[in-house]
Amino acid sequence: MPPEKAALMQMLERMWRIRIFEEAVIEIHSSGELQGPAHPYIGEEAVAVGACAALRDTDYIAGNHRSHGHPIAKGGDLNGAMAELLGKSGGYCKGKGGSMHLADFSIGILGESGIVASSVPIATGAALAAKQQRKDFVSMVFFGDGASNQGACHESMNMASLWNLPVIFLCENNQYAITTSYKNSVSVDHVSDRAPAYNMPGVLVDGQDAIAVYEVTLQAVERARAGEGPTLIEALTYRFEDHSLGLEKVRDSPYRSDEEVDEWRKRDPIQLHEKALTSTAVATSEECDAVQARARADVAAALVFARNSPYPEPQELFEDMWA
Amino acid sequence: MPPEKAALMQMLERMWRIRIFEEAVIEIHSSGELQGPAHPYIGEEAVAVGACAALRDTDYIAGNHRSHGHPIAKGGDLNGAMAELLGKSGGYCKGKGGSMHLADFSIGILGESGIVASSVPIATGAALAAKQQRKDFVSMVFFGDGASNQGACHESMNMASLWNLPVIFLCENNQYAITTSYKNSVSVDHVSDRAPAYNMPGVLVDGQDAIAVYEVTLQAVERARAGEGPTLIEALTYRFEDHSLGLEKVRDSPYRSDEEVDEWRKRDPIQLHEKALTSTAVATSEECDAVQARARADVAAALVFARNSPYPEPQELFEDMWA
């Protein structure tokens, strides 16, 4: 059953929110207003948005350093995200976490991890809790093609399968770990080809197609909720921008060609989604533009909010260490 | 091409050396002469012996806590092994390593590791050196069914496959990690089923049959030497004794039944090998008995050697820290 219009429009809106948020981040980074590291999600929006569309608010996600898309896709508030990036007290983490550590536990965002693959066991543990508590929430973790080679993934997938945990391993294969092609780091054609090694379903999906991602994720979520265990999904996607802001110099490294980037840019997930909506007459292009405009206004407001938010007070340095 | 008589008799001899060595170890442990931990290899002799028969002296092995079988199978001297277990200066490691850390670099034994799976990356590195040095030695690592779930295995197999390294991953699936059945710890039917996840051949072999182990290992070694990369071999076997000496209390735990143990004891690898030799008229049972007697004499001599070997001097505490 294809998603309803409201759901499809929400996907569009969240993709735009991510896209425009990231554009703003790039801008304030180049102006020097933002100083910490930041890893843009532009080009990959369909993955987090499609996947999170299959989740409930009571479900959990965890993510990685490429960290703005996941929380926004889960319904996270832009103000808190932008304030966090600026290290302000109005941020998700009161300015203590920054770009790589966005988290909003109140809507199931268990946090992004700067250590690659390190949140994979964490999400597996949240799923274990679901089983122990006999609740029907599920847990999903986003990780990269590079991350898939960490032992943490192997151990987590093995445990999740053994214990039949309601967890979705969502590999965002954007084909590179910084400059390293997944062909030189993953010894098998596709990360999802590793699923049989854990006796779980492995699904390869077009990561530029939000609806496709939504559909395979929904299946995995339903399996998980029904107590049928984990799924490994690999969404094949591409990052349109540099690995991280401030790492422009790597652009000179011949790790990927301009042609390749251009080729992938043609498969812009937002354009594809809008086309899917308009060509099936689910929405008009005016409606789509209105969604974009709303997202733009929200990001602009977030920037104002973030700028107006005060910096944390010095004594806050010592707060939040202990429960 | 089946192995020649000399090779087959050497396998028999090495299996007996391991068996009788282990019996002696059990004896001196129960008498209190040996105090450290020790993990008997009885029942699994065909694995290390069959596998090492496919190696040259210039090839490397690394192993784990179940540590006496591998070096003896590689041709290690019994005197040094027994002296090491007694913490004597005539030991392989001058008494510093003990049972879990036997090593004899002079014949390619890069050492046993008390930390489970921790020698898997080490052996992978030795294979990397072979490639870098353009030499034709290979490297082999023994690890258990339990160990296979460590991230270190995943990472090593992935690297070895990517880089086409001459390494043989030899999983000794004795079906339990202490009390944990591999069915409760490995999420797939067989450890070797994970080989496709690394794009390498995976082979399941009867670990009670030394000749079968030899043959599959030889194939893997030839592939490795020819630059065709790593192989994962799973030898299905069984440990006849307790997990470790001193852990007798676990015997009461219902983790495996007496019937199961009895069933497996019927497939004693030494008896099977002797039967293979005598039934094909490769050797007479007198010849086999002579081999056993020689091994028995060697173990007895090793015990004498070890007992006569002096303890290290106090100042040796500070030696061997730095190169």
Add this chain to the structure above:
Amino acid sequence: MPIMTYMAAIAEATREEMERDEAVYLMGEDIRASIYGASAGLHAIFGDDRVIDTPLSENGFFGAAIGSSLVGQRPIVETVTSFFWVGMDQMISQAAKMRYMFGGQATLPVTWRARMFYARGAAAHHSDRNYNIFMSTPGLKVICPTNPYDAKGLMKTAVRDNNPCLIFEDGIAISSRGEVPANEDLPGGELLVPFGEARIVRAGTDCTVVGIAGGVAHAEDAAKVLEQEGISIEIIDPRTLVPLDKQTILTSVEKTGRLVVVDPAHEVCSAASEISSIVAQEAFWSLQAPIMKVAAEQVNVPYSPALEPLVYPTPERVINAVKHTMG
């Protein structure tokens, strides 16, 4: 009062806490078979979801414990200090940092129990005494019970604490037996030992001796000998290294003017170094003699029974250090 072994005290604390709160569960390798002696019979009582035998994947299952704690579970993880290295990333990057990094959103009630082998031929791969490493990492509580009473009381406190707690079970202490009051004889009906309160094991006047983990037993042995020579030492067992009860140590040094720290861990950057540095900074004007560390020699732990005992502090080394401070 009932006399019990250290492991029996741990087992009792575990069972009581599991009975009290169904969020508490036990996880580790071969715990159903109770190979380390703390979990016998628990699987039969609490079932599969609360007594979990894990695959050999420390980083993975430590992380799973941590993740579950974020959403309401209270895991107790059993392991050995040397296996911490394998699971280090989850312990440091996640357990120790998550709460602060997320501005206080995460609550991480995870308790690790780790056995530390001592002078039993475990060799270098099983002989780590790495509490100093976790002390140095902000965000973890570090607990070293040295007798059955503290083992039970500190363990129960750890399970109820909303922060990641690491309990180091020292080989010397593990073999101890001691009095543990029955619950019905206790005021609140249960034994809870608070964190951050050192225990004065023995009052004395001439020299303060702080014993860490198994170091307490060596200090006690030394005290008996020294007493006969007319030297009176005050022995302090910090019980928890994070939080550390600095004040009890400083007050004692202000009285005795001397300090020896006995720590069976490697000497460099040790708990002993830390306590020495605190006293050298904060009680300097009371000091009448050099601060002495009696710690493990800075070599890997050898296997041989002829060598291993030479690594560790002994009562003799404590006696010599105390005498050295006496001039």
Add this chain to the structure above:
Amino acid sequence: MPIMTYMAAIAEATREEMERDEAVYLMGEDIRASIYGASAGLHAIFGDDRVIDTPLSENGFFGAAIGSSLVGQRPIVETVTSFFWVGMDQMISQAAKMRYMFGGQATLPVTWRARMFYARGAAAHHSDRNYNIFMSTPGLKVICPTNPYDAKGLMKTAVRDNNPCLIFEDGIAISSRGEVPANEDLPGGELLVPFGEARIVRAGTDCTVVGIAGGVAHAEDAAKVLEQEGISIEIIDPRTLVPLDKQTILTSVEKTGRLVVVDPAHEVCSAASEISSIVAQEAFWSLQAPIMKVAAEQVNVPYSPALEPLVYPTPERVINAVKHTMG
């Protein structure tokens, strides 16, 4: 003399050592693209086998480096201090222990180079300054070059050393530039700085200030201010923490009677704690004032530019500590 950046000095040392000995090779993530600036162009010169981009598997490739070193290779591994946690088991269980455990059979010429971020908004997951942890583990050499000269000279010594060496590249030091002599102007034709020899950065009479890693720069800034107030500090840069040149520190404290240790790592069980404890034990009778540690606050490193600077030592904190010792 040529002036160069710290990373250029590291790059030069790397290239020279790779040219000198074909067993030397480089391994790490994205080193072909030289993302941290130390390996540009090396792949073109030395090829696939000697400049290896690894998968994201620190424990695996650290172990591979170690394994290769056992059979004649001399890897240089590039990483970031925070990723050590992931590869900890191979570093501690294997690199640090193998030689001793095997009675001296293993030779482990592995060099790790790890970048330490500092006050740049890297947040808790990328801000570890964990040299203390490796100091505390017997079997590893620990090196903290604080300027381009030492970076080049210590790096070359590390690559030739037959033991596992860890080089910590401090964010403060990385941004430094300085004189590095051309090889043809050097006696032996190359720059080798020996391990275990501290550098007296500045001679002084009133107080000894030991600076660890980035702490040296803070001490130098403090010295200028203190000088104007008539206070003369002697600044010592140990350069290598293992082996540690205790003697230079003790001799200085015997002269000045005072000690401040400046260490941008977390305070507890730190290198600063260790040096304090050594001096409190071995130079006690020379001390005229409390030993002061100026180290990072014992909290995780926060992201916000409003908070992060408050964690670390500053010249002001050094000045206050020195003045405190002056009474």
